[in-house]
Every structure is written in C-alpha cells, then in structure tokens.
Amino acid sequence: MNLFADIRGLVIASLDAMVADGTLPEGLATGAVSVEPPRDATHGDMATNAAMVLAKPAKMNPRQIADALAAKLLLDPRVSAAEVAGPGFLNLRLEASVWQGLVNAILTTPTYGQSDLGQNQKMMVEYVSANPTGPLHVGHTRGAVFGDALASLLDYAGYDVTREYYINDGGAQVDVLARSVYLRYQEAHDVTVEWPEGSYPGDYLIAVGEALKEKVGDKYLNAPEDEWLAEIREYASEAMMDLIRSDLAQLGVVMDSFYSEKSLYGTGLIEKAISELDAKGLIYRGTLEPPKGKMPEDWEPREQTLFKSTAHGDDVDRPVQKSDGAWTYFAPDIAYHYGKVQRGFDQLIDVFGADHGGYVKRMKAAVSALSDGKVPLDVKLTQLVKLYKDGEPFKMSKRAGTFVTLRDVVDAVGKDVTRFHMLTRKNDAPLDFDFDKVTEQSKDNPVFYVQYAHARVKSVMRKAVDAGVDVSDATLAGADLGKLSHDAEIAVAKKLAEWPRLVEIAAKGHEPHRIAFYLYDLASDLHGLWNRGNDDVSLRFLQDGDNDTTQAKIALIRSVSVVIAAGLGILGVTPAEEMR
Numbered sequence: 001m002n003l004f005a006d007i008r009g010l011v012i013a014s015l016d017a018m019v020a021d022g023t024l025p026e027g028l029a030t031g032a033v034s035v036e037p038p039r040d041a042t043h044g045d046m047a048t049n050a051a052m053v054l055a056k057p058a059k060m061n062p063r064q065i066a067d068a069l070a071a072k073l074l075l076d077p078r079v080s081a082a083e084v085a086g087p088g089f090l091n092l093r094l095e096a097s098v099w100q101g102l103v104n105a106i107l108t109t110p111t112y113g114q115s116d117l118g119q120n121q122k123m124m125v126e127y128v129s130a131n132p133t134g135p136l137h138v139g140h141t142r143g144a145v146f147g148d149a150l151a152s153l154l155d156y157a158g159y160d161v162t163r164e165y166y167i168n169d170g171g172a173q174v175d176v177l178a179r180s181v182y183l184r185y186q187e188a189h190d191v192t193v194e195w196p197e198g199s200y201p202g203d204y205l206i207a208v209g210e211a212l213k214e215k216v217g218d219k220y221l222n223a224p225e226d227e228w229l230a231e232i233r234e235y236a237s238e239a240m241m242d243l244i245r246s247d248l249a250q251l252g253v254v255m256d257s258f259y260s261e262k263s264l265y266g267t268g269l270i271e272k273a274i275s276e277l278d279a280k281g282l283i284y285r286g287t288l289e290p291p292k293g294k295m296p297e298d299w300e301p302r303e304q305t306l307f308k309s310t311a312h313g314d315d316v317d318r319p320v321q322k323s324d325g326a327w328t329y330f331a332p333d334i335a336y337h338y339g340k341v342q343r344g345f346d347q348l349i350d351v352f353g354a355d356h357g358g359y360v361k362r363m364k365a366a367v368s369a370l371s372d373g374k375v376p377l378d379v380k381l382t383q384l385v386k387l388y389k390d391g392e393p394f395k396m397s398k399r400a401g402t403f404v405t406l407r408d409v410v411d412a413v414g415k416d417v418t419r420f421h422m423l424t425r426k427n428d429a430p431l432d433f434d435f436d437k438v439t440e441q442s443k444d445n446p447v448f449y450v451q452y453a454h455a456r457v458k459s460v461m462r463k464a465v466d467a468g469v470d471v472s473d474a475t476l477a478g479a480d481l482g483k484l485s486h487d488a489e490i491a492v493a494k495k496l497a498e499w500p501r502l503v504e505i506a507a508k509g510h511e512p513h514r515i516a517f518y519l520y521d522l523a524s525d526l527h528g529l530w531n532r533g534n535d536d537v538s539l540r541f542l543q544d545g546d547n548d549t550t551q552a553k554i555a556l557i558r559s560v561s562v563v564i565a566a567g568l569g570i571l572g573v574t575p576a577e578e579m580r
Contacts, residue, residue: 003102077095119158128140138403138409144406148251170262184212247405250407305321348367360381382427423513
C-alpha cells in the first residue's frame with residue numbers, strides 16, 4: 001500500500017472524468033502530475049500540482065482547473081477537504097479513517113513499503129573494490145556501508161541486484177605487496193631486513209610472512225626475485241582477500257561476487273573490449289595536448305592509442321595503450337565494464353572514493369560507448385571520513401602501517417553504530433566520526449535515538465503482555481482503530497504513510513541516507529507522542545482497565561516498530577529489542 005500513489009491515482013481518475021465531461025480537453029499528458037506532502041503541514045495532508053502542470057497545455061487558468069478538480073475529489077469518501085491555494089495548487093485533507101486504516105495495512109501487509117519500481121531490472125552495484133594490499137581502512141568502511149545499503153535499498157524497491165567487488169590485483173601495487181610479504185617471510189627466518197620506501201611495513205603482514213614460512217619452509221630464503229615473485233604475489237593477494245572478506249563480514253557486508261582484474265590480462269578480454277570500441281570508430285592514434293594542472297600518470301608527449309571519449313560526454317579523449325604497447329590503467333577498467341554490459345545488466349552503479357572523481361566522466365563515456373547508450377552508469381563518490389577520539393583527530397597512513405582499520409572502528413563501537421552513522425550524511429559530503437559522540441545516549445546521536453524508539457515499543461509490548469493484553473499483530477490489526485483520534489496519534493500515522501513514497505524517492509536518487517533521515521524523524525514522532533503521554537493520560541499507550549484502547553494505541557506504535565525495523569534492515573542495522 002502506497003497512500004500517496006493511491007491518492008495520485010484518484011487525482012488522475014478525476015482528471016480523466018473531467019476530460020470525459022468536457023471540463024478538460026483530450027490528449028493531456030499527466031506524467032508530471034504529483035501528489036506529495038505540502039511544504040507546510042498546516043495546509044493539509046497532501047498537495048497536488050495537477051492544475052499548475054495542465055494549465056498551459058489545456059490553455060486554461062490553473063485555478064479554474066483546481067476548482068473543478070477539487071469538486072471531483074470531494075466525491076471520494078477518503079477526502080474531507082480540497083482547498084485551492086496560491087495560483088492553483090490544491091491541498092487535500094483526508095478523513096481520520098484513512099490514517100487509522102493505514103495502521104491496519106501495515107500490520108497485515110508484511111511487504112509494506114516495498115516497491116515494484118525496479119520491475120526486476122538487473123542492477124549491478126560495485127563497491128569497496130580496494131587494492132588487496134592490506135586490511136580495509138575507515139575510508140573503505142564508508143564506501144562499503146554506502147554501497148551495501150544502496151544495494152539493499154534497490155532490492156527493496158524491486159530491482160534484481162548483484163553486489164560485486166572488483167579486485168585490483170593487476171597492477172604494480174601487488175608486486176609491492178609480494179615484496180613486502182617476502183620481507184616478513186625473511187623476518188620469520190630471523191633475517192634482519194630493511195624496508196624500502198613505498199613498501200607496506202604494517203604489522204598485518206607479519207602473520208602472512210610466518211604462514212608462508214610454514215608453507216614453503218626456506219625454499220625462497222636466498223632465491224632471486226624472479227623465482228618467488230609470481231607465487232608470493234598470488235599467495236599474498238589471496239591472504240589479503242581473505243582478510244578483506246573477514247573485515248567485510250564484521251561489517252555485515254557479503255558480496256555476491258568478486259571479480260579479479262588479473263583475469264583480464266592475457267585472456268584477450270581487454271583486446272576484445274578495445275576492438276569493440278574500434279569497430280564503432282572510437283579508437284585512433286594521436287597525441288594529446290599536455291593537460292593543465294597536475295600531470296596524470298597516463299599522459300605521454302607522443303603518439304599513442306586513444307579512446308574518443310569526448311564523443312560520449314568526456315572532456316578530453318583518453319589513452320588506452322601507451323606508445324610502448326602496454327595498456328594504460330584505463331584499459332582493463334573498460335574491459336571490466338564491457339563485461340558488465342555483456343552480462344546483461346540493465347543499470348550499473350560504481351561506488352568510488354573521493355580521490356576517483358577524475359574517473360567519473362571517462363567511465364561513463366566508456367559504458368555509454370560500449371552499450372550504445374542503453375546501459376546507464378551512475379558513479380557515486382564517497383567523501384572522506386574524519387575520525388576523532390577524545391577530542392583529537394585520528395590520523396591514518398596506510399604505508400606507515402598506522403592507519404585506522406575497518407575492524408578497529410567496528411571493534412570500538414559495533415557494526416550497527418558504524419553502519420548507521422556512516423549514513424547520516426549524503427555520500428558526497430564529508431563525515432565526522434567521533435568515537436565518543438556516536439555512542440552517547442542522547443537525541444543528538446541518531447542511531448541511539450532510532451534504536452531507542454524501537455526498543456521503547458518492544459518494552460511497552462512486554463508490559464502489555466505482562467498485564468494480560470494480547471498484542472499479536474493479528475489481534476492488533478483487528479483492534480478498534482477508531483480510538484486513534486488525537487492529532488498527535490494521527491500525525492504519527494501520517495509519517496508512516498510517507499514510508500513507501502520515501503523508499504521510491506531514495507531508490508530513484510540512489511540515496512540511502514534518506515532512509516536514515518526518515519527513521520530519525522519517525523523516531524522523533526514516536527518519542528514526542530510518548531512524552532505527551534506524561535501530561536495527557538489519554539495518550540498513554542497502556543490504558544488501565546481498557547484493553548480495547550490499549551490495543552489500538554499499541555497497534556499504532558507497533559506499526560512504527562515495523563517500519564523502523566524495515567528501514568534499519570535496509571541500512572544493515574539490527575533493531576534493538578532493549579537498550580542497555
């Protein structure tokens with residue numbers, strides 16, 4: 001049930017009736033007609049822009065259309081008032097029975113809020129995709145949480161979602177990892193080593209070096225690099241991916257698939273993708289002008305093989321092959337996304353860190369070219385996370401081995417706090433993560449405030465059971481919901497009505513943070529209703545000696561807990577049964 005969609009359907013039906021009786025001309029497009037909450041809640045329950053949208057094509061005054069539409073809408077028993085405002089907006093008020101019936105719908109519809117927006121389209125969400133050179137740090141944590149919540153949101157909205165991790169194991173950084181593991185392997189044999197600049201001296205490789213010693217003994221101890229590099233590279237990559245999978249599991253992130261960049265090399269896949277672009281007339285030999293500002297790694301002042309990405313919206317054409325015949329970093333990424341297109345995905349989403357902003361246009365151009373514009377790619381950038389503890393900034397440096405890991409954060413505050421707080425800002429806005437503030441028990445801590453609302457409902461229900469009141473969903477759904485007549489109670493029901501609409505808005509915009517914001521607002525309404533009961537006995541959820549009224553009130557707050565649990569499920573957060 002989506003009450004806003006239902007009322008929009010009523011508006012469209014009323015417009016059709018106006019066409020049938022000659023009030024409106026035929027052939028009007030109604031796709032832009034919307035029904036949404038008014039900006040000022042005192043103006044009504046819902047507002048429609050129908051008259052404003054149709055006035056110009058109908059060649060009529062918008063207030064004239066609004067007046068006629070109001071008369072039609074008032075024929076429906078759900079509509080108690082229809083008032084024209086301003087130049088032609090129409091504000092609607094619904095009968096209390098509509099909001100009371102919504103509570104029944106939530107308790108009897110397990111899928112309340114879920115949508116068929118996606119129409120089961122195949123959606124690929126690629127996220128995290130960190131180099132397999134060490135454990136995930138807090139920056140990866142934000143991308144992991146955002147990507148995972150986005151995937152869950154899209155699944156909830158009716159898409160067929162695949163979660164994928166692209167393993168960047170084809171570049172020189174994995175050779176550096178192998179050499180760093182080799183140094184730890186030597187240390188495991190009591191050899192004193194020196195760490196060259198640019199290596200990975202973090203303690204996390206000590207166990208890997210020791211495990212390698214257990215596996216091969218002293219086989220590589222004095223061997224030249226060309227005898228051990230390939231095998232240790234493979235061994236180290238697998239060890240790091242095991243560590244990364246374990247880190248992600250701690251955060252509640254489980255991927256559907258892992259795709260290795262290395263699998264693209266020597267298999268003809270890169271050549272096939274570039275050949276596909278060549279066949280479209282998008283590959284040529286040329287020399288790029290020197291870029292302004294910082295010089296990119298793939299620029300050469302000589303002729304090389306270029307992708308005409310400007311034909312698909314990029315600022316400049318991009319090199320895919322260097323003058324010496326080696327592939328640029330961009331070439332395997334093209335091949336990887338070509339594979340996504342070939343796998344039949346209808347839409348693609350890439351979640352990148354903020355430092356990959358320069359990659360957005362070229363990747364969109366590549367996917368547009370490879371799919372003939374049929375497969376949209378949305379690239380979401382996650383901005384930096386600033387860590388604070390005891391009022392002081394936390395620093396990180398991956399190469400120095402002193403960075404703050406994903407596991408450090410989860411161990412300190414827990415999976416649920418970590419995930420929820422990472423979604424309290426839009427992905428492209430910087431986020432402060434204060435270890436003290438994210439665990440404080442106050443209204444200023446969103447995760448506590450939402451969890452507390454859910455726990456409060458559960459506490460009330462336990463007390464009701466102790467008092468002999470049946471609070472099963474079936475019984476609550478059959479309660480006399482007409483007893484929910486106070487404005488404060490109706491206001492909570494109105495907030496619950498926004499849930500299905502909010503899900504679709506968040507899914508369309510690829511914005512899971514909207515779920516966290518909505519849950520905070522819903523929790524605030526629940527806490528506000530609770531607090532009003534301190535002064536107004538009639539608003540208390542447990543009414544002594546009046547089981548019927550008690551069940552109606554608990555039906556309302558139980559509906560709140562159902563929606564909170566659904567929203568937290570999208571965010572990957574476990575609803576709290578009680579607060580400690």
